[in-house]
Amino acid sequence: MAGSDRGKAARVSLFGRIFLLNALVLIIATAVLAFSPVTVSTRAVSGEMVVLGAGLVAMLVANAVLIRVGLAPLDRLTKAMTTIDLLKPGPRLTAKGHGEIAELITTFNAMIDRLEAERGFSSARALxxxxxxxxxxxxxxxxxxxxxxxxxxxxxxxxxxxxxxxxxxxxxxxxxxxxxxxxxxxxxxxxxRPGVLEELGLVSALKALTAEITTGLTVTKRFAKDLPDLDAETELVVYRVAQEGLTNTVRHAGATSVELALQNHPAGVELRIRDDGRGIGDAEEGAGIRGMRERALLVHAEVEITALARGTEVRLVVPAR
CATH class of the missing domain: 1.20.5 (Single alpha-helices involved in coiled-coils or other helix-helix interfaces)
Incomplete structure (x- = not known):
């Protein structure tokens, strides 16, 4: 029974508990004014009851609005806690609110920064x-x-x-x-161990990759000629993401054609893999896609997986050296 009571209490929101407590106080105060001998007249008349009732409703509405505005930053914090993904870094919450609420949001942001840094360090060592x-x-x-x-x-x-x-x-x-x-x-x-990547460079390695693992597919390759220089670690990340993307296309997409492009981007270099397969639909991201995201974070890059009208597109944008 005690566990059941705690479960019911937990289902009442913080807003609901504060509002109900304040409403209870206001209702008791109104009842005292209405029925206590200490009133405007010895016995409250109907006109005074209407005024007291209207005042009570106005105070309850004002109380609800003020509590809702005051707790809005906590609602945003709760939503951020339930939706945050360390593999998809996003903007931090603005520390709005008064006193402890702003301090709580600031502490949460610092915790996320620390977790992302620790995850990045652990991922770097593991990879x-x-x-x-x-x-x-x-x-x-x-x-x-x-x-x-x-x-x-x-x-x-x-x-x-x-x-x-x-x-x-x-x-x-x-x-x-x-x-x-x-x-x-x-x-x-x-x-x-892509030796051609170390010996001949990224473009040659990607050409060799498409020749090896895309048997049965019509492959379109597009490589810009004036690509900026990338360091060895970034080139390896681009190669591994392309390798994983093409492998997923061959194994799971049921595609007939795939396009592999390496182009210039305002932020550096963009890798794009687009197929005409069945697409990812609403399926959850598997270990392969999460592995791509982890690798991208190591070089401060971004990976986007987009479901097209027919097929899937993988985009990786890496900063130039």
């Missing part, structure tokens, strides 16, 4: 560790597994050359299977 692990795995695939398979291919060729004629065809098929496996391992290693 840095992730990239280091990707490089390690890619290096092992290339140096160990890749070289071992290369040796296997050479041995198969030697054996096939010396084998009887009726066995050579089967050995050739084993060679082709091994060669396909080696190509796949090299492709995975390139996706884990």
């Amino acid at each position: 840095s560790a992730q990239e280091a692990e990707r490089r390690r795995v890619a290096q092992e695939l290339h140096d160990e597994v890749g070289q071992s398979l290369t040796v296997v291919l050479l041995e198969l060729k030697r054996v096939a050359d010396q084998a009887p004629a009726h066995m050579r065809e089967e050995l050739r098929q084993v060679q082709e299977t091994t060669r396909s496996t080696l190509d796949e391992i090299r492709r995975i290693a390139r996706r884990l």
Whole structure:
């Protein structure tokens, strides 16, 4: 029973509790004036009752308006608390109100600043560790597994050359299977660690990316020729966002065409990926999209995911160096 009573009390808003308490005081005061011997006349007449009732209503309305205006900053703070997303930074609340209310809003803004800073630091460390692990795995695939398979291919060729004629065809098929496996391992290693990004730059890396993971799609590529310089970390963020966006298109969109554009933007550089698939609809953002947002925050960039009439558009705007 006690828990049920607390639940009912919690459902009454702060405005409702303050208003009801003030209304109770005003109603008691009015009743005392109306029925106490200490009145204008020994017995309150009907005209005085009308005046007292009208005065009570006017005081209740004024009380409600004043309380609502005074608590408006708390309503905005409550809405901000329920809708805030650390991956989508927005403007801070203005510290309006008097005394403790303004101080509460200022404290809330400081808390959000601290949480965003701590999340950014934690995300940077996690993504840095992730990239280091990707490089390690890619290096092992290339140096160990890749070289071992290369040796296997050479041995198969030697054996096939010396084998009887009726066995050579089967050995050739084993060679082709091994060669396909080696190509796949090299492709995975390139996706884990885009060496072309470090050696040839962002545009070449994006061209190679579209050639690798958009099989079956009509791909339109648009790259501006006078792009401003980006530092290595920013280029890696752009590449990973493009990689995730194209992967989502291939796996989930059911699209027939996709456009990848890297253009100038007043703030720096804009990456845009647009497909003609089924779109995201009302689906919640998955780990891939949230990962894109986390990466973008590391370089003070912005990611927008927009549902089109047909398809989805991903826009990333990064500041130039």
